[in-house]
Amino acid sequence: xxxxxxxxxxxxxxxxxxxxxxxxxxxxxxxxxxxxxxxxxxxxxxxxxxxxxxxxxxxxxxxxxxxxxxxxxxxxxxxxxxxxxxxxxxxxxxxxxxxxxxxxxxxxxxxxxxxxxxxxxxxxxxxxxxxxxxxxxxxxxxxxxxxxxxxxxxxxxxxxxxxxxxxxxxxxxxxxxxxxxxxxxxxxxxxxxxxxxxxxxxxxxxxxxxxxxxxxxxxxxxxxxxxxxxxxxxxxxxxxxxxxxxxxxxxxxxxxxxxxxxxxxxxxxxxxxxxxxxxxxxxxxxxxxxxxxxx
Amino acid sequence: xxxxxxxxxxxxxxxxxxxxxxxxxxxxxxxxxxxxxxxxxxxxxxxxxxxxxxxxxxxxxxxxxxxxxxxxxxxxxxxxxxxxxxxxxxxxxxxxxxxxxxxxxxxxxxxxxxxxxxxxxxxxxxxxxxxxxxxxxxxxxxxxxxxxxxxxxxxxxxxxxxxxxxxxxxxxxxxxxxxxxxxxxxxxxxxxxxxxxxxxxxxxxxxxxxxxxxxxxxxxxxxxxxxxxxxxxxxxxxxxxxxxxxxxxxxxxxxxxxxxxxxxxxxxxxxxxxxxxxxxxxxxxxxxxxxxxxxxxxxxxxxxxxxxxxxxxxxxxxxxxxxxxxxxxxxxxxxxxxxxxxxxxxxxxxxxxxxxxxxxxxxxxxxxxxxxxxxxxxxxxxxxxxxxxxx
Amino acid sequence: xxxxxxxxxxxxxxxxxxxxxxxxxxxxxxxxxxxxxxxxxxxxxxxxxxxxxxxxxxxxxxxxxxxxxxxxxxxxxxxxxxxxxxxxxxxxxxxxx
Numbered sequence: 001x002x003x004x005x006x007x008x009x010x011x012x013x014x015x016x017x018x019x020x021x022x023x024x025x026x027x028x029x030x031x032x033x034x035x036x037x038x039x040x041x042x043x044x045x046x047x048x049x050x051x052x053x054x055x056x057x058x059x060x061x062x063x064x065x066x067x068x069x070x071x072x073x074x075x076x077x078x079x080x081x082x083x084x085x086x087x088x089x090x091x092x093x094x095x096x097x098x099x100x101x102x103x104x105x106x107x108x109x110x111x112x113x114x115x116x117x118x119x120x121x122x123x124x125x126x127x128x129x130x131x132x133x134x135x136x137x138x139x140x141x142x143x144x145x146x147x148x149x150x151x152x153x154x155x156x157x158x159x160x161x162x163x164x165x166x167x168x169x170x171x172x173x174x175x176x177x178x179x180x181x182x183x184x185x186x187x188x189x190x191x192x193x194x195x196x197x198x199x200x201x202x203x204x205x206x207x208x209x210x211x212x213x214x215x216x217x218x219x220x221x222x223x224x225x226x227x228x229x230x231x232x233x234x235x236x237x238x239x240x241x242x243x244x245x246x247x248x249x250x251x252x253x254x255x256x257x258x259x260x261x262x263x264x265x266x267x268x269x270x271x272x273x274x275x276x277x278x279x280x281x282x283x284x285x286x287x288x289x290x291x292x293x294x295x
Numbered sequence: 296x297x298x299x300x301x302x303x304x305x306x307x308x309x310x311x312x313x314x315x316x317x318x319x320x321x322x323x324x325x326x327x328x329x330x331x332x333x334x335x336x337x338x339x340x341x342x343x344x345x346x347x348x349x350x351x352x353x354x355x356x357x358x359x360x361x362x363x364x365x366x367x368x369x370x371x372x373x374x375x376x377x378x379x380x381x382x383x384x385x386x387x388x389x390x391x392x393x394x395x396x397x398x399x400x401x402x403x404x405x406x407x408x409x410x411x412x413x414x415x416x417x418x419x420x421x422x423x424x425x426x427x428x429x430x431x432x433x434x435x436x437x438x439x440x441x442x443x444x445x446x447x448x449x450x451x452x453x454x455x456x457x458x459x460x461x462x463x464x465x466x467x468x469x470x471x472x473x474x475x476x477x478x479x480x481x482x483x484x485x486x487x488x489x490x491x492x493x494x495x496x497x498x499x500x501x502x503x504x505x506x507x508x509x510x511x512x513x514x515x516x517x518x519x520x521x522x523x524x525x526x527x528x529x530x531x532x533x534x535x536x537x538x539x540x541x542x543x544x545x546x547x548x549x550x551x552x553x554x555x556x557x558x559x560x561x562x563x564x565x566x567x568x569x570x571x572x573x574x575x576x577x578x579x580x581x582x583x584x585x586x587x588x589x590x591x592x593x594x595x596x597x598x599x600x601x602x603x604x605x606x607x608x609x610x611x612x613x614x615x616x617x618x619x620x621x622x623x624x625x626x627x628x629x630x631x632x633x634x635x636x637x638x639x640x641x642x643x644x645x646x647x648x649x650x651x652x653x654x655x656x657x658x659x660x661x662x663x664x665x666x667x668x669x670x671x672x673x674x675x676x677x678x679x680x681x682x683x684x685x686x
Numbered sequence: 687x688x689x690x691x692x693x694x695x696x697x698x699x700x701x702x703x704x705x706x707x708x709x710x711x712x713x714x715x716x717x718x719x720x721x722x723x724x725x726x727x728x729x730x731x732x733x734x735x736x737x738x739x740x741x742x743x744x745x746x747x748x749x750x751x752x753x754x755x756x757x758x759x760x761x762x763x764x765x766x767x768x769x770x771x772x773x774x775x776x777x778x779x780x781x782x783x
Contacts, residue, residue: 010751011702011734018712018759021733029730036494038362051510052690053705054501054697059494061365062503063388067358070350074317074370075494077346081316081368087496106358109351118521183730209758216758216771220731393694454693492696501697513691 007033012055013047017216019206020044022180024093025203027120028074030190033058033183034088036079037119040098041065043129043208044122058088062182073115085116089194092119096137097127100161100201111170114198118190121201123165124208132211132263136161139231140283141276143263144211154272155263159283167201168237175237180186180207181224182234182238182246189236196238205232213262227258230284233291245291247283254280296475302467304398305434305475306373306459307332309441311342312481313613316368316488318347319359323378324411325463326401330373336502353378357385358395364394365502367493369445372396375463376403376417383421389456390425392503392516395448395488397441398454401463402564402615404648412649413463415564415615418592419624425518427525428593430563436473437461437542442476442485443532450492453525455518460592462565464649476540484539529591532544547596548605552578556585558609558665561629563589564614566645566652574656582665589625600632611664612642613657614673622673641669645676652676707734711757713772715750721769722747728761728770737761 006026014021020043028035037060039045046060048055064070072092079085097109099121110117126144127133134144139160144147147156167175174196178186186204193200207214207222214222226232227246230252234246254277258264267273289293300308306329310318318337320330330349336631350356353374360370374382379400389396400418404410409506418428427447431437442457448457461467492500506514530546537543551571553559562570567588573585587603589596610633614623621627626642641664646652656677663669715737724739724746736751748770750761762770 006700006735009702010754011705011707012734013705013707014704014733016733016756017735017760018758021735021762022731023731025735033499034496036366036496046505048702049501049504050696050702051504051506051695053702054504054699055702056501057499057699059496059499060501060503061362061494062505063358063361063392067354067361068384070355070358070766071362073348073355073367074319074359074364074368076362077317077319077348077359078363078366078368081344081346081363082366082598084366084495093565105351106355109355112351113348180731203691203759216756216760217763219733219758220764221762221763224560389759391694499699501699501701502694504697505693506694510689510691513689517691627713 007057007245008048009055011053014043015209017209017219019124019180019208019219022121022183023186023204026183026186027091027190029059030187031089031091031194035091036075036088037061038068038075038090038092040068040094040103042095042098043124044093044095046129065098067101067106068094068098069103069110069119072119073110073113076115087209088239090117092117094119094121096121096123097135100136100163108170111167111172114172116197118193118200118202121203123203123204124206124211126211128208128211137163140279141264141267143169143266149266149270154267154276159239161288163203164235168240171240172199172201173239176239177203177205177234179205179223179227179232179234181220181227185234185246204215205277211263214260218260221259222257225252225260228252229254229257230279230288231257233287233293235291245293248293249295251288251294254284265287296477297472298475299470299472301328302377302410302434302461302469303328303438304332305438306441307336308475309438311336311372312478313442313445313485314343314369314487315345315371316369317360317363318372319350319356320372321350321353321356321374321378323353323374323376325403325467326373326375326378326466329399339659353381354385357382357389360396360595361385361389361392361394364389365392365397365494367490369488371398373399373401375401376405379417380420383424386426386456387419387424391514393454393521394456395454397444397448398456399459399461400465402460403463410648413465414647414649415460416462418456418458419616421458422593422624425455426593427455427529428460429591430460430589432565432567432588434466434469435473436497437466438473439536439540439542439544440483443536446485447525447529447532447571449488450528453521453528454491455521455525460564463564464610479656480539484536500640526596527593545590547601548599548603549589549590553585553587553603554606555583557583558606558611558661559585559587559604559607560661561587561610561612561625563592563625564615566615569652569654569657570613572655577661584661584665595628595632598628598631601636604633604638605636607638609639609641611661614642614644615643615646626673639671641671642673643676705755707756708753712778713757713759713774713779714752714755715759715761715770716773717750718750718769719745719747721767723746723767725766726764731760731761733765758779764781
């Protein structure tokens with residue numbers, strides 16, 4: 001294997017077409033492997049860190065589900081105390097549940113103390129490692145095993161938690177979203193984050209073939225449609241100011257995104273499906289207005 | 296340098312001399328003043344190559360130390376009670392990852408009902424966590440055991456977290472004259488931390504791998520082996536400490552007047568002094584009683600305990616905790632060490648939730664057991680008459 | 687060979703290389719070297735780090751590594767030059783009766 005992107009894999013156990021590993025490889029590539037990784041328990045950890053089967057080519061630690069932000073803070077402090085900061089950047093890879101639900105306390109502490117850490121939230125919109133249970137970042141209408149579609153309920157009710165605003169409200173110097181649909185953009189944002197001292201938050205949309213019910217050939221297409229419908233706005237904040245958004249040429253109706261995924265398929269037949277699609281379209285419209293996404 | 300200081304300071308000063316690299320903590324009564332002292336030393340630039348942070352919780356503090364320790368730093372924290380059990384997931388993980396984090400637990404009761412006062416219910420919950428655990432009797436002993444803790448935790452044959460238990464309030468808040476150590480002594484005793492593996496881009500290892508069934512059991516066996524080795528390494532460190540400082544706190548246990556004793560009373564921590572005092576008085580009255588102070592709880596000193604109790608006709612354990620549905624935890628440990636011996640066994644849980652333990656209570660319990668006035672087994676100490684009602 | 691149990695479960699980098707995942711998939715990508723523009727979209731987007739643009743006969747082309755390729759088809763789906771097609775492995779062409 002002669003890939004220059006050799007900081008992660010191959011031989012890891014991710015599902016064919018996994019979005020997480022695409023994002024991970026591009027983050028590590030942007031940092032040229034000069035980094036320390038703290039990873040929360042979850043898909044990425046399980047597929048990459050089995051004993052004697054590590055996919056990692058950079059120093060890596062997995063401690064628990066909910067503490068990657070704090071573990072990274074500890075690495076940052078150790079490198080500072082031991083005068084080894086020039087060895088590399090500290091990076092967290094954490095899933096959406098680890099970030100927005102169970103680990104939000106340690107993440108908030110890491111933001112609050114402004115540790116010099118790049119926190120990457122790999123957002124596949126549910127607890128996919130354990131088989132698609134809803135998280136705070138699961139979008140409305142999603143059919144998960146803990147928000148199943150039934151005669152009464154059309155999947156998850158309630159919104160996707162706005163982690164970007166939560167990060168910005170902490171006053172950290174850099175906050176962005178990205179998508180595996182735009183790999184160069186991931187690398188650009190990570191490179192930029194690496195130049196900034198303090199806590200950075202980058203949330204990357206990473207489709208999950210099994211949880212979303214898509215084919216590997218649709219991994220990138222589904223991520224692109226999330227962007228093109230404005231359900232996943234791609235934005236960038238520096239010092240609390242919105243500095244850049246990825247504009248959308250011809251915004252597509254949300255149905256285009258929903259119809260290719262098994263987790264949303266019921267919305268086209270369920271008695272409350274139309275209502276949920278309208279909610280999702282409203283969210284997309286509000287995103288487009290809030291971030292001025294339409295060209 | 297002999298000074299009158301509080302228990303908090305006796306710990307903080309000793310930690311400073313051990314040259315830690317990362318201290319992360321969260322305030323909790325009755326621990327807070329330890330980390331306040333360290334924060335003050337940090338603010339005054341007295342901690343050298345060290346970073347100090349107040350975390351967002353005890354869980355966060357312990358997690359910070361996992362990252363820092365894995366990256367090669369010498370690490371310290373202090374906590375107790377709810378804080379300790381909030382840390383427990385991380386501490387159990389740190390033990391498995393073989394990270395030599397040192398912490399001081401200022402023993403305090405557990406909620407509910409909420410109680411900020413002293414007993415040992417908090418640390419007993421972590422008996423099976425893979426941490427080394429010792430109990431100290433005085434603030435001088437607490438002060439002295441900090442360098443010992445770092446030395447044994449970081450010993451390559453051991454590599455496990457180390458928890459020093461000191462009684463909340465009874466020790467932490469007490470002013471006592473303490474012989475404060477000097478830097479030269481500590482530097483002679485405690486080498487700088489030389490991690491056998493650590494996170495570095497120069498050798499990018501993976502820490503915290505998960506183990507499928509074909510590996511997991513062996514990892515737990517090596518933890519048990521490390522604890523077994525720690526028994527010897529800790530004993531050596533106790534001895535070396537006595538040689539260097541002239542203060543000999545004894546080994547894993549301290550047995551006094553046990554050879555001919557019909558009854559041996561067992562205590563840990565700050566209660567030991569009073570039990571010793573009562574035992575001495577009973578000796579002057581010609582009663583054949585002895586004392587066994589247990590210093591090391593993990594690894595449990597099975598042989599030392601068994602040896603000290605081999606002639607005893609009656610064993611009496613003063614418990615500071617209860618394993619609900621069974622009995623006092625120290626008694627369970629002692630009984631397992633005495634398997635095959637046939638003494639009578641008694642244990643009394645005293646001072647739960649900071650309830651005062653009057654000297655008379657100890658006199659009465661020992662006297663009653665000695666004279667055969669109580670049934671064998673587990674008892675609660677003095678409890679007021681009460682009636683259980685719903686509201 | 688006696689199993690090695692490392693301190694705290696530390697693993698060596700890239701030890702996953704021993705896990706040959708090439709037999710996972712039902713399909714495999716075939717690169718049309720004439721059409722390939724060596725743009726590296728596939729290289730950057732392969733979830734398994736197993737398609738790389740290399741110099742071959744004075745031309746840069748994408749080359750899949752079948753030892754690890756899981757046949758997910760991401761490379762096929764992102765190729766802007768339509769230079770990658772997916773083929774069914776022979777064994778999956780057999781009739782099941």
